[in-house]
Amino acid sequence: MTLQSPPNPSLLHVPDRNLSSANMKVGRAGWAVRYYSTFTRDAVLGIAEAVARAGHEKAGFYADWAVRETGFGVAEHKKLKNELSALPLLDYYRDLDLVTPRIDAGRKIVDLPKPAGVIFALTPATNPIATLYYKTMLAILSRNAMVISPHPAARECSLDAARHLAAAAEKAGAPAGLIQCIEEPSVPLVQELMRSDKIAVIMATGGTPMVRAAYSSSNPAIGVGPGNAVAYVDPSANVDRAARRIVESKSFDNSVLCTNESIVLTLDCSHGNLERALRTAGGHICNEADTGRLRDYLFPASGFNVAAIGKSACWIAEKAGLRVSPGTKVLVPVIRAPGQDDVLFREKLCPVLPLTSAVDFEQALTFAKQTMRRGAGHSAAFHGEDSARILRFSQELPVYRVVVNAPCSQGAAGFATHLPPSFMIGTGFKGRSSIGENVGPQHLVHWTSIAYNSDASVPFGSFDLSSVTTPAKRPARQAGALPEPQAAAAEIDRDMLRQLILEELRGLNGGRS
């Protein structure tokens, strides 16, 4: 096939307006954060509450839209994730005060919070709205502004959701321009913007190349690597409960969370029992032929088959040529002996969960350790009661979260454990990232420390913090609000406001204009 030129190619080269407009958004965010970074804690919580409520109200609406637009995941699960990224997230961080200065008289130190500034946030196609909600909430709680660049495949729903949250924020008193979304995201645009010196920090969620590009941009970045969670089922586990948790977790939103179980590993002595339990829980245990078909379908020569991402078990079974019962939630290829070479042991963002077993705990540990090098720094799961083994498992594996007796998808992301709720799972140094814990608003604020001489003879000062926490200069009106579609009416309003300001100025000038 030959490449065809468009029917009416432009005679002139036209500059990239999208990049220019995106840069202007960053400029606008700079203005917004100038005001917002001095807001009081009450004002911040008020805005956070309004945004969380707005997000919650439309959680289902955007879940449907995201699935429709991207083809990934399960709407009802996405709705749940969207909801969790709104009010429960706010509840989790409500008492984390990132606004009020802290005085430590004992150590003679005062810490003043300094928000980052303009955050550039990338959101993925697999979890577009939950990630957008989550990052927006983090920005608001940390008094930062955010420019979101959605994955092009989730552009429409992301744009609308960002506008919805921004409107709620502005209505609750946030400056205009605090939350913005790039209208025409593209790889070159994102790469260009990541290098902008107006960006304080990049929050990168997406494929490895994008995350690496964020770290190479010369700007501070928080990026997270891929996962490849091993779920180990110890003989000390209640196998039925473990299997139920694993199947629920692996089928949750068709496995698009990077925290989903990638491999279920047990010991030979428990293999049969676990197979049975998985089958009961909704897993389809593959025979050798089915396992082969799945392997061929999911991993053609070119690498992982992206068509399978976020699709249901039944959909994949049909494509791969497997006959499964309609209620099947997870496909379980069985790989008799653990080893490093089988491609099925790689990350799969779809409800396919290979089962394998080791001869003993030592071999299981070795296998898990090696396997988790793909997905290093991420998460693993342990099912069982043996605390000594839990400790060793956690000590040996290159991961920063070991979820115990809980679904890993939700558990590592803080929704079935007491970990911080997060759609950015820090993969730390092992995963070539700057943060190893679940990313929260505290990562978007640095503190200026006033540190006194430690010598007891030097007295500590007394500080009136009201000047720091008083509402600082705020625009007399909603400066920088985007023009309304009915321009004429808005014009008059703005003009009246401007007139008021001028009158005020005249008053200050003693009547001179």
Next chain:
Amino acid sequence: MFNYGYFSFDSKEALLEKAAEYWNPGKTKFWQDAGTPMVIDRREGYLLYDMSGKRLIDLHLNGGTYNFGHRHPELVETLKSGLDYFDMGNHWFPSVARAAFAEKLVKTAPHMKYAIFGSGGAEAVEIALKTARYATQRRKIVSIIKGYHGHSGLSVATGDDRFSKIFLSDRPDEFIHVPFNDADALEQVLRQGDIAAFIIETIPATYGFPMPHDGYLQRCQDLCRKYGAKFISDEVQTGLMRTGVMWGWQGYGLKPDIFVTGKGLGGGIYPISACMVTEECGGWLHVDGAAHISTSGGSELGCLVGHHVLEMLERPEVISNTAFVAEYFAQSMREMMDRHSDIFVGVRQRGVVLGLEFDHPEGAVAVSRALYENGVWAIFSSLDKRILQFKPGVLLDVDLCQEIMDRFDAAMPRARQLLKSARRAA
């Protein structure tokens, strides 16, 4: 050694000598005497670099010419792209760039019918005055005392004596001047029934941006209608979003018969201006379309750049940023006035058009110098030297705005010192 390939200069001093010798001795000397001996070398965004390497933030913008900053990459790309296809064009013939740009301009002001192009503001004013004379078949033009509309034959006669008498170009019989903000004075003149037009800058720039009193411009327009004269808005400095709306007159609820725009219309990279006329005023375009012609007026390259300038100005982000900049300086200048109330006594502002008032007849000359020494370039008003013209660009970002105010604050003690010695000398 400053080697530009085509020419070179050993030093800034050598350049100044050549400039005085071959170009303009008066202007060259003036800036040296004023303590602001700038020779702009590199320029980028809102920054200028003197040949000495000194960095200056540009708040002069040549009256809004550099509204988007210097050499905005998008505009440079547009012009370069235009050069691959167009040149100035042949003014005799219709052209794609001229037709497209004219349509875009008319769409910004729907009560207008035609856009007639020139290469600079004065030429656009010339067209406006000729158009008004054609439409009314009257000869006399009224403008305000200390008004300013350019330096060509008719336009210079509308302005201050300083620029017309030297060239024996004042024409008091045909060009009548009335005080600003005095509609009664205008009415007295209009009542004679032989006035073709009243021309006024929506906010008179060279006069130091005195704000029109409430209802003044509206009344002027009404009076023009009443006595059959044309109301011409000079939007060269107040148009193109500088007052927060595309055209300054929009913000005052006016509907001029004719208005002119220039300066920033060419994005600071290609000169172009336009005179916008209503259907009635544009009648001559039917009678003899070649009654006014201009080889470089409406150059196709200028039209292409102007077209893109309007497109950029209409972007929501630009409109929003302009509001942020305006708000920031409104607030900051209020604070600055509190801190330096002994010399800084007034702010005139509409959008990103500001006039800062200093308590001395030559106050703004001293402040301009003090700011220059502190890395900010803002010019005094030629016709009221108490007023500093302070003209931030629509795309300024928060950091540069803060830097401007920091430098402004730092310059005030020096301004105070200069004013003290000026007072002693006086």
